[in-house]
Structure formats: structure tokens, C-alpha cells
Amino acid sequence: MREGPDIARIAALIGDPARANILTALLSGKALTATELAAEAGVTAQTASTHLARLAEGGLIETRRQGRHKYVTLASEEVAAVLEALTGLAAGQGHLRTRTGPKDAELRRARVCYNHLAGDMGVRLFESMAARRLLEVRPDGVTLAPAGQDFVSAFGIDLAALRSHRTPLCLPCLDWSERRSHLAGSLGRAMLTRMQELGWLRRAEGRLIRVTARGETDFARAFPV
Amino acid sequence: MREGPDIARIAALIGDPARANILTALLSGKALTATELAAEAGVTAQTASTHLARLAEGGLIETRRQGRHKYVTLASEEVAAVLEALTGLAAGQGHLRTRTGPKDAELRRARVCYNHLAGDMGVRLFESMAARRLLEVRPDGVTLAPAGQDFVSAFGIDLAALRSHRTPLCLPCLDWSERRSHLAGSLGRAMLTRMQELGWLRRAEGRLIRVTARGETDFARAFPV
DNA sequence: CTCATCCTTCGACCTCCATCGAAGCATCCG
DNA sequence: CGGATGCTTCGATGGAGGTCGAAGGATGAG
Structure with missing residues (x-):
């Protein structure tokens, strides 16, 4: 018997394939319903229900009922940090569950990591802003x-509204595909949604993101390296 | 069935209490023998043996035979990063396995995190060196x-020898007790052992570290805030 | 060589739990 | 009010794996 936090309890929750699939799907940051998650995990609605109850009791997810849906x-x-760390370790070992399809290259390029931009584009954004002292x-x-506050406001983001939330404005987040930092926190979230408003990005299935042609050029101009 | 790295496989390995105890004990960075780990985990030697085989096959630990001992x-x-992230999440939930003894305060103050200095002292060291642009x-x-190279050499560390290793010199490592960075990498390791040579620190059981009276004053002088 | 120590393998037991069918609630729609 | 959809609970099944006793190598001490 050792002292310290009970990591086995949490790791065991993540350690089931169905639950791991559920959690990975939630890394996209979208609120998904129970049936969507059941399909994502490849199990029936009943088993997904018990898994979700376990995950909620373990403090890994939060649920919110809206009508007859459960988001x-x-x-x-x-929790997202733990999942990304695990993903990084698993990816480093080269133990992929299935062979890497063409999706993987896109996933490395741009994806959503708990509601903010990750992958190559996320890192470029972060480093460009850091290099220019924003x-x-x-x-x-x-x-x-x-200087960064002016820049962000000019980009079309309401800073005052963001600050009114309790969540921290800026957070670094280590990337499993790039092994470098990108911008998380409420500002990271706001910038992602703003880029979607501008028509630079479009969300594809899962946590994949597609970059439009205009987004490609405008992004390079706004965030030079 | 989802694509991507297989995080469930790794999480399941950590998810067993006996194995979690073993891994937590190894976070001290010390190379422990199989029987020591069995005692640490509270199981017999046979079960520890099978656990160690699983962990090695899963790429979480490395073993090395020396005589009749297995280190x-x-x-x-x-791997250490994943464990620290899990520990942080579990500690944040306040789910401690046993009640926090007096050891916990010491553990927060100074401890060993995979062979480098963590806790309050580790963070102070890191921030002092960062603030002085070392x-x-x-x-x-x-x-x-x-400037940092000169400083470290004057501290009594052979930089050339460190660089000859393949492991990176400097790495940041997020602390679960302080939620701030401290210095990992081969330099972090070297500084910890150097402080022990200087008589500043003494290793207690587990990953706990005791600070000597001289270490207290000399540390404050060498790494001012 | 002989004994002790460290570790591993084998076999058996037993508990835990993931899974799904079936049925039961709750909610929304027409 | 039915009928449909989303979710949950119950019960049964089956499989995976953690645990230890017993026995068998391997290594070092005397």
C-alpha cells in the first residue's frame, strides 16, 4: 500500500477500449450525445450507457441533459492533457491500432484538440505569435x-467577453504529433471559432479540420514564420 | 473502431493497482529490483514477475539483469510524463488512496521526479535560472x-560529458504539486546528483528528499528569486 | 559441492467486468 | 393520446486476467 493519488483508478477507466474510444472522440471538444458515442466506440447503446456512468462517476466526463438527449x-x-500524453506515448511506440490511412497526414496537419487548433497549423500560429512578442x-x-491584445482584437475577438469567464485565457498545450506547444485556453478556443467564421477552416468528421484555399493564404499572411 | 494510437492498451497496463504501485515507485528514478517492487506493490514475487513481464512487453519499463538481480x-x-499527468489529475480530484500523512507536505516541498529535482525546490531552481537568463x-x-553554460560549469558539472549522451540536455517537466515547470533532462539529473555531492540534499525513502541545513542556505544563495 | 537467494513458469482458482437481449422510463412529435 | 426516439436498468453469459502455491532454473556465497 503506497500513499499518493490513486492513479490506477483513473487509468483503469481509460484502459477499456470502448471507453478509450469514447474519450478520444470527446477530445474534439464537441459535446456528443450518448448514441453518437456508442457508434463511435462500436458498442450498443446499453453498454455505452454503463460506460458513461462509470466515466462520470470517475470524474473524467461531464454530462448535461437537454430534452431527451444527453450531451x-x-x-x-x-483530462485532455492526460489523454494527449497517453496518445503521445502510444504514437511514439508506433503501436497504431490500425494501419495509418491517408487521414493521418491530415490529422497531423490540422486538428482540434479539446476545442482549440492543434497540429502543424496550431504550432505555426503559436510560434508566430511568440516570435512577434504577441x-x-x-x-x-x-x-x-x-501588443497581442491589439492584434487579437483586430482579428475580431471580444477580449472582454473572454475575460469574464473563469477559465484561463492562455494555456500552452503540448502536441503529440509535433511535440511542440500550441495555444489552448479560452483564447485558443475563440481563435478557432473565429477562423471558422472567416471561412478559413471547416470542421470535418471527428477532430479533423479542413483548410480552405482562402484560409491557406490568409493564414500565412496573418501568422508569418 | 477508430484510428489512431492505441491508448487503451497502455492505460490498461497502468490501470491495475499492483502495476500502478510499481510504476509510481519507479518514478523515483532509482533502479529497483523485482523483489523490492513486489514488496512495494504488496504482492508476492510470482505476481510481480508476471506484472513486470507485461510492463516490459508494453514498453513502459526497461529491465537489466545484473547477477541474480533484475533491475x-x-x-x-x-512514460514518466504520463504518470505525472495522471497523478496530477488524480490529486486534483482529491481522490487519495489513504489519508495524507505528514509525508505529503515534505513530498510537495522536494522530491525526485524520474531522477531530477521536483516540488517547490525544483520549481524555484527552474524559475531562478530562467529569470537570470541562464x-x-x-x-x-x-x-x-x-551564460548558463558558465554557471553550470562553475557549479561543478561536466557539460561535455553530458552532451556525449543521446538524451536531451534540457527538458521542461510539469509538476503535479506545483503545477509549474521544473528542469528535467540530463542536466536536471546532473544537478540533482551534484547537490547530493555538495551535501545539500539527502535521499530519504522512496522519492522523498531531505534538505540539510547547509543545503537550505546555500541553495537560497545560488538560486535567488 | 551445497545451500541460499532471486526470479520464473505452470496450473488452478476466482473475481471482476464488458457485452448484449429484453424490458422499463422519460421526452418529444403529431 | 399513441408512436417514436433516446436513454437506462436488470439479468445472464462469457471471457479475461489477477492471484498465489508449488516447483524448477539460475546465480552467488561459503
């Missing part, structure tokens, strides 16, 4: 510099 | 600045 999201960014990167975290 | 270490820093902290990683 499910990850409970916190920390973001202050310090060991204890990332903050938005004064 | 076990974690396979990589990435470390260059950038979004894609941490490097040792020229």
Missing part, C-alpha cells in the same frame, strides 16, 4: 502581451 | 544560454 464533454483540460512565454505560463 | 527502470521520460525558455523547448 457529454470531457470534465477538464487536465505572446509572452514564460516558464510559469503564457500571457497575452499588450 | 527495473521506467522506459523513457515520456535558461532560454521558448515555446518549442528549453535550452542552456551561454
Whole structure:
């Protein structure tokens, strides 16, 4: 018997293939219904129901009832961090469950990581803003510099509204495909949705993102390397 | 059936209490023998043997035979990162396996995280060096600045010897107790052992570290905030 | 060589739990 | 009010795997 937090309890929850599929699907940040998750995990609605009950009791997901639907999201960014760390370790071992299809290349390029932009594009955005001193990167975290506030507002984001939330504005998030940081936090979320508004990106199935032709050129101009 | 890395396989390995105990014990960075780990996990030698075989086959640990002893270490820093992330999540939920003894406060103060200094002291060291520009902290990683090279050499560390290893020199590592970064990588390891040579620290049982009186004052002088 | 220590393999037991069929609620629609 | 959809609970089944006793190598000590 050792002291310390009970990591086995949490790891065992993630350790079932059906539940791991559910959690991975939720990494997209979208709130999914129970039946959608059942299909995603490849099990019937009954088994998915018991899995969701377990995950909720274990504090990994949060559920919210709306009419006769049950919407499910990850409970916190920390849960997402654990999942990304696990994904990174599994990917590093080269143990893929199925052979890597053409989707994987797209997934490495641009994808959604708990509601913010990840992959190659996410890293480019983060590093471009850091290099131009729009973001202050310090060991204890990332903050938005004064010049960055002007930049972000000009980009079409309502900073005051973001600050009214309790969630932190800027957070770094380590990428499993690029092994470099990208921008998380409420600002990361807002920038992703803003890019969709601008018609730069379109969400495909799962956490995949498709970049439009205009998005390609405008992104390169707005976030030079 | 989803694409992507197989995180369930790894999570299931961590998800057994006995194996989780073994892995947590290995977070100290020390190479432990199979029987020591069996005692640590609270199981007999036979069951520990099968667990170790599974963990090795899953790529989480590495073993090395020396005489009739079998020494076990974690396979990589990435494995340690996953374990620390899980520990952080579990600690955040307040789900402790046993009640927090007086040891916990000491553990938060100074401990060993896969062979480098973590806890409050680890964070202080990292931030002191970053503030004095001895470390260059950038979004894609941490490097040792020229001034930092002189500092580290004066501290009594053979940089050339460290560079000859394949492992990276500097790595940031997120702390579960402090939620801030501290210094990992081969330099982090070297600094920990150097502090032990200087008589600043003494290793207690597990991953706990005791700070000597001289270490207290000398550390504050060498790494001011 | 002989004994002790460390570790592994084998076999048997037993518990846990993922899964699905069937039925039961709750909600929305017409 | 029915009928349909989304979700949950119950019960039975089956399989996976954690556990330990017993026995068998392998290594080192005397």
C-alpha cells in the first residue's frame, strides 16, 4: 500500500477500449450525445450507457441533459492533457491500432484538440505569435502581451467577453504529433471559432479540420514564420 | 473502431493497482529490483514477475539483469510524463488512496521526479535560472544560454560529458504539486546528483528528499528569486 | 559441492467486468 | 393520446486476467 493519488483508478477507466474510444472522440471538444458515442466506440447503446456512468462517476466526463438527449464533454483540460500524453506515448511506440490511412497526414496537419487548433497549423500560429512578442512565454505560463491584445482584437475577438469567464485565457498545450506547444485556453478556443467564421477552416468528421484555399493564404499572411 | 494510437492498451497496463504501485515507485528514478517492487506493490514475487513481464512487453519499463538481480527502470521520460499527468489529475480530484500523512507536505516541498529535482525546490531552481537568463525558455523547448553554460560549469558539472549522451540536455517537466515547470533532462539529473555531492540534499525513502541545513542556505544563495 | 537467494513458469482458482437481449422510463412529435 | 426516439436498468453469459502455491532454473556465497 503506497500513499499518493490513486492513479490506477483513473487509468483503469481509460484502459477499456470502448471507453478509450469514447474519450478520444470527446477530445474534439464537441459535446456528443450518448448514441453518437456508442457508434463511435462500436458498442450498443446499453453498454455505452454503463460506460458513461462509470466515466462520470470517475470524474473524467461531464454530462448535461437537454430534452431527451444527453450531451457529454470531457470534465477538464487536465483530462485532455492526460489523454494527449497517453496518445503521445502510444504514437511514439508506433503501436497504431490500425494501419495509418491517408487521414493521418491530415490529422497531423490540422486538428482540434479539446476545442482549440492543434497540429502543424496550431504550432505555426503559436510560434508566430511568440516570435512577434504577441505572446509572452514564460516558464510559469503564457500571457497575452499588450501588443497581442491589439492584434487579437483586430482579428475580431471580444477580449472582454473572454475575460469574464473563469477559465484561463492562455494555456500552452503540448502536441503529440509535433511535440511542440500550441495555444489552448479560452483564447485558443475563440481563435478557432473565429477562423471558422472567416471561412478559413471547416470542421470535418471527428477532430479533423479542413483548410480552405482562402484560409491557406490568409493564414500565412496573418501568422508569418 | 477508430484510428489512431492505441491508448487503451497502455492505460490498461497502468490501470491495475499492483502495476500502478510499481510504476509510481519507479518514478523515483532509482533502479529497483523485482523483489523490492513486489514488496512495494504488496504482492508476492510470482505476481510481480508476471506484472513486470507485461510492463516490459508494453514498453513502459526497461529491465537489466545484473547477477541474480533484475533491475527495473521506467522506459523513457515520456512514460514518466504520463504518470505525472495522471497523478496530477488524480490529486486534483482529491481522490487519495489513504489519508495524507505528514509525508505529503515534505513530498510537495522536494522530491525526485524520474531522477531530477521536483516540488517547490525544483520549481524555484527552474524559475531562478530562467529569470537570470541562464535558461532560454521558448515555446518549442528549453535550452542552456551561454551564460548558463558558465554557471553550470562553475557549479561543478561536466557539460561535455553530458552532451556525449543521446538524451536531451534540457527538458521542461510539469509538476503535479506545483503545477509549474521544473528542469528535467540530463542536466536536471546532473544537478540533482551534484547537490547530493555538495551535501545539500539527502535521499530519504522512496522519492522523498531531505534538505540539510547547509543545503537550505546555500541553495537560497545560488538560486535567488 | 551445497545451500541460499532471486526470479520464473505452470496450473488452478476466482473475481471482476464488458457485452448484449429484453424490458422499463422519460421526452418529444403529431 | 399513441408512436417514436433516446436513454437506462436488470439479468445472464462469457471471457479475461489477477492471484498465489508449488516447483524448477539460475546465480552467488561459503
